[in-house]
Amino acid sequence: MTKQEFTITVYTENHIGLLVRIATMFSRRKINIESLNTSPSEAEGIHRFTIVINETEDVVRKLARQIEKQVEVLKAYYNNNDEIVWQELALYKVPTDEIAEKVKVERLLREHGARAVVIRKDYTIFETSGHREETDKLVEVLAPYGLIEFVRSARVAIIKESKGFHEKLKEFEQAEPGEELVENEFLDKQDEVFTM
């Protein structure tokens, strides 16, 4: 099996220390986390981790199960890039005089869908979002014009097939879960699964 990019989406309680617990799942297998984002989720009080790694599906499946086994984790999903819609946000700081004088820069920014967040005498900060190749491309383009600073956020991703976590959460809150929560559902349809 070949390595490819996988996005792991983990729904958790919002508790101190959980980040370490999840991070050690990767570090103990010596797997580098390419990107990690934590945020609230669609369900109230439930936290959502979005983790990107480069691994074989076999390893990712085992990892997702070991993550899901943690007491404060409700669910862990893994998806390849075809199964999700994702974005990363990037910020670029460039000298304002360069921008003001050189029309070409402005055109480049338009072409890259960037917008100005802050404009000061000495510098301007642009923002853009998109896939890594897109945000990387703008770095390349801005470099000749004295790019002062660049930063990119972790990936945030939406699973195309997901119906959200509201209903699942209700199930979790019940002492006796219904069939919906039967966690070996994937055994029925191993090819089309995106869930654990």
Add this chain to the structure above:
Amino acid sequence: MSTIEEIKTTTNPAPKVICSDKGSELTGSQAVLEACLIEGVDTIFGYPGGAIMPIYDALYDYNDKLKHILVRHEQGGIHAAQGYARASGRVGVVFATSGPGATNLVTGLADAMIDSTPIVAITGQVFAHLLGTDAFQETDVINITTPVTKWNYQVTDATEIPAVLAKAFYIARSGRPGPVLIDITKNAQMQKFSYEGYAPCNHVRSYRPKPIVRKEYIEEAAALINAAEKPFVIFGQGVILGKAEKEFKAFIEKAGIPAAWTILGLSALPTDHPLNVGMLGMHGNYGPNVMTNECDVLIAVGMRFDDRVTGRLDKYAKQAKVIHLDIDPSEIDKNVKATVGVWGDCKETLPLLTKLVNTKVYPKWVEKFRACDAEENKEVIFEELHPTTQKMTMGEVMRNLNDLTSGNAIIVTDVGQHQMVACRYAKFNQSKSNITSGGLGTMGFGLPAAIGAKFGAPERTVVAIIGDGGMQMTIQELGTIMQTGVAVKILILNNEFLGMVRQWQQLFNDRRYSFVDITSPDFVMVAKGYGIEGNKVTDRANLKAALQTMLEHDGSYLLEVMVGKENNVFPMVPQGCSVSEVRLK
């Protein structure tokens, strides 16, 4: 409090608030001890220190209800709690102070984690306002113990204590059990709060202790078994942890399938059961290893295909359809791909499976195991149990011990050659009788675990079988025996070497014996210093009588037996080899 009895006997008690004096003012420390009482704890192993002093101060008043065993080192404390848990089937509890007290628990936590032992460890911590300031005896215990605990939590406010401890006990013992650590800051221990009672926990929304059992997978499994011609069952500690010994026996007896055990599954099935074909793995029996690669359906029950069991994975049971029953979904397909994964508690899944399998016998198939036994007996076992060498063997010590205990004793082992020999040859009639450090292989486990086992099963004889190396790792626990008078029979098998490493150096490193030549003190004299009777045997003629004296002695006893220095444990599946390449010499 009459409700305490009920809770002791049920696995997951109903969440009813239990309180003797609702609305009364308690300190955090008292709330900790109330929680222990309501959870049915009768014995706590521990060691006091600065940051846990408020709990120890409260313990002073609970002395009549909670027995506290003062160990000599926190590692001894947690291993004792493990021994207690494994012998009794209940949660083991250990107290330690902050800093070094807490870090000394780490080995035991890792051991309990990998061997699925239910432990609640309570550590003191510096005052909350000092957290993160490198205060005296402050360590970040939560982050240190995260990878080796099933769950951990730091309490900085006493009002959290009842709910947190309820969750701790629930998580430790439910599902696949494991260690839980609760770190309590000193201010929370001292803080007074209005106690609203204790509600045992039986549900945490983000935690599913047991996956739901799906009938279709049971049916698929039964169909595979019914069509099999050479089915083979391998079982682990899941059978014991699930309290499913009867269900397991009923299953293999109806299906007529030979069954072999992992080192932690040992004693779940009586040694002399006609379908018990022996031990799996690196130093397991010949038949089970070879037949793993000949069977057509391999049925794994409550075991996790550890590398010491499977040997080389890409040559492991490739010809077989694999059915894997486990309570922990992350174990299925982790090492060995299952044809059918049956998720669930084997207490529930085994009876469902038994109902669907045909009543069968496989005399020819079982005969193949027995033929292997005969060969192993000729090449290895007979000489090990009835040696013609001048020096004694570990096997003959076990044979004599079996004759005297008739398989009724709890055997606690340390780690190394003696462990393999003891597990290979010890006889067992009842479950929860074999206590050993399987997954982590913790030398020094034996003596403290035996102390804990005796407290967990006081009516039973507890024999700790320990090597000369392991004995010296936790020898300080003789002090615990001295002070408590707990009756542990210590049997040291002394080969004057770190024997297992020496065996590997002999076989794989051209006899380059690098730092395995270990000297020992006069163990009998050391024991005497601790007020423990002892004896040393160097001559075969005295062995049986000495063992008898040890067992009949009123109280603890240390017997050192000098065995051959360079004896090896066989059979052996060398590392990186397939189970069918098991060597008899």
